[in-house]
Amino acid sequence: MGDKMRKVTVRSPATSANLGPGFDVFGLCLDEPYDIVSVEKMEENGIKIVVEGEKSEEIPTEPDKNTAGVVAKAMMKDFNIKEGIKIHITKGIKPGSGLGSSSASSAGVAVAINELFNLNLPKLKLVEYAALGEGVAAGSPHADNVAPAIFGGFTMVTNYNPLEILHIPVEMNVLIALPDIQISTKEAREILPKKIEMEDMINNVGKACGMVYSLFRNDIELFGKYMMVDKVVEPRRAKLIPKYEEVKEKVKDKVYGITISGAGPAIISIPKKEHLLEVKELFEEVWGRVYYTKVGNGVSVLEKDD
Ligand SMILES: Nc1ncnc2c1ncn2[C@@H]1O[C@H](COP(=O)(O)OP(=O)(O)OP(=O)(O)O)[C@@H](O)[C@H]1O
Numbered sequence: 001m002g003d004k005m006r007k008v009t010v011r012s013p014a015t016s017a018n019l020g021p022g023f024d025v026f027g028l029c030l031d032e033p034y035d036i037v038s039v040e041k042m043e044e045n046g047i048k049i050v051v052e053g054e055k056s057e058e059i060p061t062e063p064d065k066n067t068a069g070v071v072a073k074a075m076m077k078d079f080n081i082k083e084g085i086k087i088h089i090t091k092g093i094k095p096g097s098g099l100g101s102s103s104a105s106s107a108g109v110a111v112a113i114n115e116l117f118n119l120n121l122p123k124l125k126l127v128e129y130a131a132l133g134e135g136v137a138a139g140s141p142h143a144d145n146v147a148p149a150i151f152g153g154f155t156m157v158t159n160y161n162p163l164e165i166l167h168i169p170v171e172m173n174v175l176i177a178l179p180d181i182q183i184s185t186k187e188a189r190e191i192l193p194k195k196i197e198m199e200d201m202i203n204n205v206g207k208a209c210g211m212v213y214s215l216f217r218n219d220i221e222l223f224g225k226y227m228m229v230d231k232v233v234e235p236r237r238a239k240l241i242p243k244y245e246e247v248k249e250k251v252k253d254k255v256y257g258i259t260i261s262g263a264g265p266a267i268i269s270i271p272k273k274e275h276l277l278e279v280k281e282l283f284e285e286v287w288g289r290v291y292y293t294k295v296g297n298g299v300s301v302l303e304k305d306d
C-alpha cells in the first residue's frame with residue numbers, strides 16, 4: 001500500500017511484569033485484556049490523541065503526558081515524519097492495574113507507526129521506542145512490560161544501553177484477579193528498598209534461573225513454585241493489596257503459582273485445572289474482576305486502511 005496508507009489499527013495486549021523473583025526483568029504477554037490503538041494521518045501538523053474506554057477520563061491527552069504521544073513524537077522526530085497524526089486509544093486495560101495499561105498504548109503506537117510509515121523496524125527497536133513511554137507513566141523508562149507486549153510470550157530484559165531482550169515462546173493458561181483499587185507504578189516503586197540483603201539477592205537469582213529452566217522443560221509446576229518465592233518486592237507490595245497474603249495462603253496448593261502482577265494490584269496465578277472453578281470463584285468473591293486467559297502473542301495489526 002506504501003504511502004497511500006492512511007490508518008493502521010492494532011490490538012495491544014496486557015502484560016504481567018516481574019512474575020515474582022524477576023523484578024524489572026521478566027514479563028509475560030497476556031491474550032486479554034487489551035487496548036485498541038489506531039494511528040491515522042491527518043491534514044494538520046502535530047499529534048492529536050483521543051482516549052476512550054476504561055478510566056479514559058483519567059488519562060492525559062497531551063502528547064507529552066500520554067505514553068503513546070511520547071513514543072509517537074520520538075519516532076516521528078527520528079524519521080523526520082512531517083505529517084500530522086491522530087492517535088485513537090480505546091482502553092480495555094484499566095490504568096494503574098499492574099497489567100501494563102500504559103505499556104499497551106506505548107507498544108501499540110510503536111507498531112502502528114512502524115506499519116503506517118513503512119519504517120520496517122525490528123521488534124527490538126520498537127521495544128526501545130515503546131519503553132520511552134514508560135518514563136512518563138512510571139517515572140523511569142523500563143522495558144519489562146513493553147517487551148512482552150511487542151514480542152509476545154515470555155521475555156527477559158537482560159541489558160539497557162544497549163537494550164537486550166531474550167524471548168521464550170510460552171503456552172500457558174493464567175487466572176488474573178483485578179481488585180477494584182488502583183496502584184500507580186511510580187508509588188509502588190518508591191516503597192522499594194535501595195539496597196537488599198545478599199541472601200535475598202541469592203534467593204531471587206536462583207528462583208529466577210529456575211523459572212527460565214522450567215520453561216525449557218515445560219515444567220509448569222517448577223515455574224509456579226519459584227514464581228511464589230520473591231524475597232525482595234512482593235513482601236513490600238503485598239500490603240498494598242487487600243487480602244493478598246490471606247488468599248495466597250488459602251490457594252497455594254490449588255494453583256501452580258501466584259504472585260503480584262507488575263506493580264499491582266492485579267494478581268497473576270497459574271491455575272491447576274481441577275481447582276480452577278473454586279479458585280476463580282474465590283478471586284471473584286474477594287477481588288471482583290477476574291480474567292481467565294492465556295499467554296498472548298503480542299501486538300497484532302487488525303486493519304490497514306488507505
Ligand atoms: N495511554 C495511556 N494508557 C494508560 N495510562 C496512561 C497512558 N498515558 C499515560 N498514562 C498514565 O500512566 C499511569 C498508569 O500507568 P501505571 O504504570 O501506573 O499503571 P499500569 O501501566 O496500568 O500498570 P503497570 O505498569 O504496573 O503494569 C496513569 O497515571 C495514566 O494516567
Ligand SMILES: N[C@@H](CCO)C(=O)O
Nearest residue numbers: 017024185189262263
Ligand atoms: N517492573 C515494574 C513493572 C511495572 O509494571 C514494577 O514492578 O515496578
